[in-house]
Amino acid sequence: MMPFGIAWAFLYFCQMFVTATPDVHWCRVPELDSLSMEMRRSLVTPTTGNYDFDKCNTFDTNWTQVLESLRAPEAGTPTIPCPNGWEFQFEDIPYSTVVSERGWVCDRAYLVPWSQSISFVGSVIGGIVCGMLADKYGRLPALVLANVFGIIGNVGTIFTTGFWDFSICRFIAGMSVDSCFLLIYILVLEYVGTRYRTWVSNLSIALFFGGGCVLLPWVALWISDWKWIMFATAVPSVLVFLTPFLVPESARWLISKGRVDKAVTVLKRFEKMNGNKIPDNVMEKFVTIAKTRIEKEEGISLIFKTPSLRIMVVFLIIAFMAVAVMFDGIIRMSENLGMDFFVTFAVTSATEIPSIIVLLFLLDRLGRRWLVFAPMMAAGILCLVTAFVPRGIISVSLAVTARFFNNMSYVSIIQWTPELMPTAVRASGASFVHITAFAAVIVSPFIVYSDNLWEGLSLIIVGVVGLAGASLALFLPETKGQRMPQTLDDWKELAKKKFYVRNTS
Known part of the structure; x- marks a missing residue:
């Protein structure tokens, strides 16, 4: 699971590091290229009413005369939008990015959230395709395909020159997220017994996805070239080509398809590797029962044909949407919280590990329902508070704490x-369910962009969404200590334990 957890983190967030916008930029005036950077900036940049530099306009004047006098145009000189592009000061973002190379600032700044949203549309399409293929042809073929999308999308991005070719490549890369990890996650959970399921599933996310998130900003800083960042973040996905030779197909899936003999072959492989033989009478009973429990219906249509399953999925989708929008929103606000972007991203990402360790000791005691609802309520309140405090160490501290609680709900x-x-x-x-969350996250870059209208608006939106959506988790069946349902009848038994489906299953 390790390479795919890291690939998930890299593919999900790498676009933030190749489209990061240096905070200090100003209009380029070719006539002044021979001057120092500070001199150029002071001569060409008007000041706004609060004495900040105007990043998007310059004086409409004779620059040859300005070069001769080395004096800025007089106050009241008309200004115009930058006619020759921009110059950037690479301090907060110490390398050239897509934004600085292609001038995606000022009246073109909207291209950044649009390109990210197009990537999320790819995640929606990729989730549909890979999920259907995984249930029809197996977990492993779909896992390989999902990671191939990531490799093609990231490598293809290197050769783009404009907005649309860049967005198409990000769409392809988006088709990998989060199927590149989800399918191996499901496969492993289908082998792990109830006793260890929480530990295996959560440690894999904490160590591999969380570790990948913490590592990513330092990889970006070390490489300091957006094209090579794209290449490097595709490398973990390459290991998927070894997976069919090392990882067995899900025995649960094989049984659901009537391929019981193949499932037995896989289990005998486990016997050999573990040095622990399954008793013959147990194996015979397993084969007999497995051959009678083949689902005749398959695919997502089964969800919509089953009332209790359909109602559950609707509630789950809304809760997941709220959790995902908050998760994505908080991490994308790293540029807007008043401290170093790379440090803020790493620190907020580092909360993944301790929050999940705490979760490991609580999830099988308190259950899934309360550990989705309660941390999200805390995170939502913290986001609302953060919206009204000054930018800097206080806002970062509150955002880190909110991310800590949100991580618990997300995992x-x-x-x-x-x-x-x-x-x-x-x-x-x-x-x-995951792709509907990505459908909601499509608006996340625009939520973050709303800070351009009023500082703190993005935090208010994220906080309200979290508070409103997470409460629906209280209406879902609890799975603590329960075996995962193998058949539809198993699901109906689970559904009866929650009041709203008792009469509709």
């Missing part, structure tokens, strides 16, 4: 989602 609902699904629709159903 809980990731584990909860496949636990609620019957095997026949586990991959497509979980992917469907």
Whole structure:
């Protein structure tokens, strides 16, 4: 699971580091290129009413005369939008990015959130495709395909020159997220018993996804070239080509397809590796029962044909949307919280590990339902408070704490989602829930962009969304201590434990 957890983190967030916008930029005036950077900036940049430099306009004047006198145009000189592009001071972002190379600032700054949203549209399409293929053809082929999308998208981005070719490549890379990890996650959970399921699922996210998030800003700083960052963040996905030779297909999936003999072959491989033989009478009983429990219906249509499953999925989708929008929003606000972008990103990402360690000791005690609801309520309140405090160490501290609680909810609902699904629709159903979350996250870059209208507006939006959506988690069946449903009948038994589906299952 390690390379795919890291690939998930890299593919999800790498676009932030190649489209980061240096805070200090001003209009380029070719006539002044021979002067020092500070002199050029002081001569060409008007000041605004609060004595800040105007990043998007310059004086409409004779620059040859300005060069001769080395004096800025007089106050009241008309200004015009930058006619020759921009210059950037590479201090907060110490390398050239897509934004600085292509001038995606000022009246073109909207291209950054649009390109990110197009990437999320790719995640929606990729989730549908990979989820359906995983339930029809197996977890491993779909896992390979998902990671191939990431490799093609990232490497292709290197050769783009404009907005649309860049966005198409980000769309392809987006098709990898988060199927590049979700499918191996589901496969592993389908082998792990109830006793260890929480530890295996959560440690994999804490160590590999969380570790990848912490590592990413330092990889970007070390490379300091957006094209090579794109290449480097595709490398973990390459290991997917070894997976079919090392990882067995899910025995649960094989059984759901009637391929019981193949499932037995896989289990015998486990016997050999573990040095622990399954008793013959147990194996015979397993084969007999497995051959009678083949689902005749498959794919996502099963969800919509089953009332209790359909209602559960709707509630789960809304809760997941709220958790995902807050998760993505907080991390994308790293540029807007008043401290170093790379440090802020790393620190907020580092909360992944301790928050999940805490979760490990609580999830099988308190259950999934409360550990989605309660931390999200705390995170939502913290976001609302952060919106009204000064930018700097206080806002960063509050945002880090909010991310800590949000991580707990995010990881809980990731584990909860496949636990609620019957095997026949586990991959497509979980992917469907995840892609609806990505559909909501499409607006996340624009939520962050709303800070241009009023500082703190993005935090208010994220906080309200979190508070409103997470409460629906209270209406979902608890899976603590329960085996994952293999068949639709197993799901109906689980659903009866929650009041709202008792009469509709």
